[in-house]
Amino acid sequence: MSPSSCDETDSEALTVEEALARVLECAQPVTGIEHVDLHTAHGRVLAREVTAPFNVPPHPNSAMDGYALRAATLAESERFHVVGDAFAGHPYRGTIGAGECVRVMTGGVVPLDADTVVQQEHVSIDGPYIRVRIHPTLGANIRHPGEDLASGERVLTSGQRIGSAELGLLASLGFAEVDVHRLPRVAYFSTGDELRGPGEPLGEGDIYDSNRQTLYGLLREIGVQATDLGRIPDDETATRRVMAEAADQADLIVTSGGASVGAADHVTRILRETGQANFWKIAMKPGRPLNFGRLGKALFFGLPGNPVSAMVTFALFVGPALHRLRGEAYTPPMSLRAVARSALRKVPGRTDYQRGMLTQSADGTFEVETAGIQASHILSGMSRANCLIRLPRDAGSVEAGAMVDIIPFHTLFR
Numbered sequence: 001m002s003p004s005s006c007d008e009t010d011s012e013a014l015t016v017e018e019a020l021a022r023v024l025e026c027a028q029p030v031t032g033i034e035h036v037d038l039h040t041a042h043g044r045v046l047a048r049e050v051t052a053p054f055n056v057p058p059h060p061n062s063a064m065d066g067y068a069l070r071a072a073t074l075a076e077s078e079r080f081h082v083v084g085d086a087f088a089g090h091p092y093r094g095t096i097g098a099g100e101c102v103r104v105m106t107g108g109v110v111p112l113d114a115d116t117v118v119q120q121e122h123v124s125i126d127g128p129y130i131r132v133r134i135h136p137t138l139g140a141n142i143r144h145p146g147e148d149l150a151s152g153e154r155v156l157t158s159g160q161r162i163g164s165a166e167l168g169l170l171a172s173l174g175f176a177e178v179d180v181h182r183l184p185r186v187a188y189f190s191t192g193d194e195l196r197g198p199g200e201p202l203g204e205g206d207i208y209d210s211n212r213q214t215l216y217g218l219l220r221e222i223g224v225q226a227t228d229l230g231r232i233p234d235d236e237t238a239t240r241r242v243m244a245e246a247a248d249q250a251d252l253i254v255t256s257g258g259a260s261v262g263a264a265d266h267v268t269r270i271l272r273e274t275g276q277a278n279f280w281k282i283a284m285k286p287g288r289p290l291n292f293g294r295l296g297k298a299l300f301f302g303l304p305g306n307p308v309s310a311m312v313t314f315a316l317f318v319g320p321a322l323h324r325l326r327g328e329a330y331t332p333p334m335s336l337r338a339v340a341r342s343a344l345r346k347v348p349g350r351t352d353y354q355r356g357m358l359t360q361s362a363d364g365t366f367e368v369e370t371a372g373i374q375a376s377h378i379l380s381g382m383s384r385a386n387c388l389i390r391l392p393r394d395a396g397s398v399e400a401g402a403m404v405d406i407i408p409f410h411t412l413f414r
């Protein structure tokens with residue numbers, strides 16, 4: 001971790017980009033490599049590059065069900081004698097002479113002395129013979145060794161996340177196990193005297209704790225190991241205990257609530273005393289206050305308590321940090337341009353991340369409509385929405401019909 005970013009004291013308003021750069025600077029991959037089977041490797045990040053130990057496909061094989069022959073003999077022969085079969089997994093081991101062919105199935109090995117496959121729809125069958133009605137070009141319908149992966153070629157790089165295609169690639173190369181980075185361990189808890197759990201009666205001024213469920217979902221979507229340390233009341237002893245427990249086990253700690261002014265908040269004070277605490281005001285909406293620091297060996301994110309602010313700051317800062325921690329390079333979420341179908345109110349000074357409903361019209365145009373009231377306690381808007389509408393910091397309100405920047409949720413929460 002660079003002392004310049006993590007040890008600093010409270011700062012003036014940062015831009016989103018500045019805050020993210022500081023977070024990424026402090027987020028280093030966790031140490032530890034695990035050798036795991038392919039199922040366990042799904043969703044994990046490769047710790048070493050993978051090269052192809054042999055060609056894929058390993059042998060010349062047919063792309064069609066048909067007949068393998070030598071193209072030059074097409075001019076000489078009226079008909080071809082079918083001298084054998086080459087089914088997938090069952091090669092033909094004989095030779096092919098002039099006027100001869102081998103019946104071959106898709107994926108079947110093309111015999112050595114054949115150079116062309118004529119697909120079965122282009123021949124007529126005449127007992128043990130075929131007549132080729134439509135002549136193929138030389139080399140037609142043959143898939144060559146190494147066309148997908150050449151022996152020695154780099155197939156996957158260190159730092160690459162293993163998705164479904166990668167699992168298939170590894171399997172196609174005969175790998176049963178791979179080296180992946182250890183998963184970062186995350187601990188999270190929510191704070192606030194007003195918070196109640198399901199089944200508990202709500203007293204006056206109480207609310208149910210929603211952020212902890214949202215955090216559970218967000219962490220699960222990212223695919224890290226997360227421990228729920230519960231709901232912590234505004235009590236010094238309880239807060240010290242949970243923070244020590246979190247620091248003991250986690251590479252990253254996320255909390256919700258008490259991020260704004262901070263002075264009266266136990267988390268903030270204890271973080272200041274026992275770790276490093278920075279209270280950032282970020283020029284963004286929602287999610288202006290963010291408490292970022294370190295507790296023990298763990299990165300610490302104190303997210304704002306407002307549910308929408310918690311989700312947006314998680315997506316913009318915690319998600320990227322977790323990608324880094326698990327050994328991946330950070331790639332910004334993809335954005336696209338869409339026509340605003342409703343006017344969007346905005347005051348210059350903070351980058352707005354408004355909740356929007358993105359659709360694509362019949363002619364392919366992306367269109368976005370506001371998901372309703374844009375306040376940081378309106379969690380229902382987050383549920384109606386499928387994207388964030390990013391409005392630049394210095395921009396004012398947007399009229400209906402203007403083009404705006406969209407970040408689809410599936411590129412953000414991943």
Ligand SMILES: Nc1nc2c(c(=O)[nH]1)N[C@H]1C(S)=C(S)[C@@H](COP(=O)(O)OP(=O)(O)OC[C@H]3O[C@@H](n4cnc5c(N)ncnc54)[C@H](O)[C@@H]3O)O[C@H]1N2
Pocket residue numbers: 190191192194195207208209210211212256257258259260261262287288289303304305306307309376377
């Ligand atoms: N004087 C100031 N007040 C506030 C400022 C400020 O700069 N100066 N910033 C505002 C902004 S912006 C935000 S965002 C919030 C951040 O609040 P905190 O992080 O300190 O969080 P709390 O005050 O604890 O809670 C805010 C809000 O969220 C509700 N909440 C908290 N935890 C949960 C939970 N687990 N599940 C559901 N809802 C939760 C809480 O009841 C409050 O309504 O501060 C502004 N104020």
Ligand code: MOO
Pocket residue numbers: 284285286287288289304306308309376
């Ligand atoms: O972070 Mo706050 O959401 O701007 O209300």
